[in-house]
Amino acid sequence: MNDASTADRSMDRTPPGGHPMSTARPRRVFFVSTDGDSMGGSQRVLHTLAQGLAERGHEVTLVSINPSRQPQSYVAAPAYRHVTLYGAPAPETPARRLPFPRRAGRPRRSPDEVAAAKRKLAGLAEEVTGGYMVVASPWAAHWISDVPMPHLAMIGQYHQTYEDAAGTPHLRLIRKHYAHYDKALFLCEEYAAAFTRHRLANCGVMPNPVGVFPDEPAPLRAPRIVSAGRLVRSKRIDLLIDAFAAAAPSAAEPWELRIVGDGPVRAALEEQARATGLGDRIVFRGQVADVEAEYLGASVVTLTSDAESWGLVLAEGAACGLPAVACDVSAGVRALVADGDNGLLVGPGDARGFAAALERLMSDGELRRKMGARSRERMRGYLLPRVLDRWEALFDEIDR
Template identity: 30%
Template structure:
């Protein structure tokens, strides 16, 4: 089966790129498969590192290369390059003649349905975020303008474009049941756990970690406020927040305001999240909303139990409360602190939950996720109808 993934950029360090590269390698390992990554921009680094069975085709569009020159160049990128992209993509897909074409939801997402009319291949749209992410961000930003823009964008993408792909794949059951209810052809396939290790955390260090960009959606301000209550009972326990971003200074000020300089540490970005997880005894997840929450799966794979806000979407799908982690109501810093304190004071609970989490992480291994994708691809190929239910 020939599978074509279409996206803007492969060399970027983002999560979409990392997941796409990993899935491409896993699918290419299936006998009889050929995987082609069709990138709008140059992808020299990625092309050099991919395994046999994965090919890269670049379209030479190179979005963003002139954006730094000013607003007119940004508009040029949107208007002129978008047209060039569509023309190059139409030609390339026609030459490749794939069985399956997958959009990861970037610039190509509205091109593929038009290009695919009358073509023999089946089309799949991936959503790497929840169905309400625009509205969630608009609420977080505040203001009528953000809410109106979110509503208009959602209407254009969901109302006008509904049914334009043969199948739609979302990351969580919660997202499908809440935001895609009643729509045909929607399937749940979670992201794979890319970082897999034979090691497991010892869970005996007085250390908790949180991981993510220092931006409001990650809720690190709420986590610091919760840790004030934890530190009052267990001052020897440390919280390390790994990540960088525009909220660094306000968060540092909050740490000082709460007198937590010896308990809470903003460590900056790290290239080795897995090692930080292995050196911890729990992950604390304070996001206000997510598309999936990949760091939860990464922690589980390391045998690290998670304490999380039950935010949409991700934690409810991934964590079974009282078995492999703890969930608390969104934004409830008192309950978050209580859950962390419970983990601290009951090491046997930590170990039991860590072991259960590590076992569950196997469900998100690359081979298991590739198998789910192959089931969908075969069903699409064998179906004469679009919007496979």
């Protein structure tokens, strides 16, 4: 599967406190997203990539079109430049009826605001004579489409599946804009193949990096299950609470469920947790500064989402040596968790099956240790140095 030896050799070039030194020539790289500072896995990936490439000697600018209403700090000492095009969040407006669905409360901007923001992006691009513009979403691609940047190579990213895009504006925008880019990147081979079958000829694969890989894995001694992510309905933390409540009484030890993250359904989830009668064994941690410590203090990582194209929590948990229980909702999840090898996969929405999988791992310490070791080894191919190597190889490919 992953060439672990190559990843290890790449890591040998790491300077103290930094990422592996690059043998590639320095490049100028722009990352553009609609909102690069909100809480979310894709935002964390953007900042991780920008920092990694900058520490390798590349000149990197992360461009957020919109400022976040609740900005997050992902890198303590950024080595890259971060620019926001609009000066303030736009006022929210009610949803309107359009030929395609518009998210409720989508911000609206005046023509003068839009023009000024686009001039700012054009000015950033004019500062360089060449480089690469990595566009992080179809909406970002649509927004920048009338900004003249012919001297930059264009790379589009899509972090979801073809099925997620079908029937939504995403597919139309990908076909309209990404088809003319130098490369369109997807998270795994299955996703790239699906878009290729549907008339997108320039598809490639670029996995998300796992930004954590501690020197020592989790000891797997604490009877603790961890979940991490934004608390929204699609993450199905309600299913996780039900499954844990069903599995916990049969465990020999007093297992604890830790839920890391925040979001609009937190209050409802806390009420559900209280109703289980498990008291303080279901703990809501909220947003934490050191998510790696949460993984290292746990023995099982979980994902219960109805839809998840990748699953950053699975990658980070695996890098810390945790076995996983996850809903089998995509090829991306299966790339991170092989059923019976480094974790257990359950049908989407199957609370009873999820409880049984939890109970199996909770009751078998040796199985947890074997699967945890395989998880960590599996993640070596997704380490940041390895993914940065792939980005540099892609730049070389485009230059040829």
